[in-house]
Amino acid sequence: MEEKKREMEKETEKICKRCKHSYNTSSNTPSSCRFHPSFFVCRRHDDQKRYYELRPDDPPYAAKFYDCCGAEDPEALGCTTSFHVSYDDD
Known part of the structure; x- marks a missing residue:
């Protein structure tokens, strides 16, 4: 009985295509x-008022x-929360 339960849990474990973490559908x-x-972009910010740390080889804009x-x-925590989305969900 316990083995069957573990098999079912493995079947429902998926990888989220947004955050790349594994999750259980339940x-x-x-x-x-x-x-x-x-996306993480490389361009002038719309407000034109922010100071950005640029490397010497980056263009000034x-x-x-x-x-x-x-x-x-680029490693900042996401700004939005929602359900995980599996690669299987389309």
Whole structure:
């Protein structure tokens, strides 16, 4: 009986295509996945007022940030939460 339960749990474990974490479908909630809905871009920010740390080889107009929230760290926690989405879901 216990072995059957473990097999069922393995079958429902998936990888989220947004945050790349593994999750169990039975515990997927509206706040399970934290991600950025937009890309990390390299361009001038719309507000034109922010100071950006640029490397010496970067062009002077370059700015690097998430287009959705303005976070400048590519490793920044996502600004949006939602359900995990599996690669199987289309």
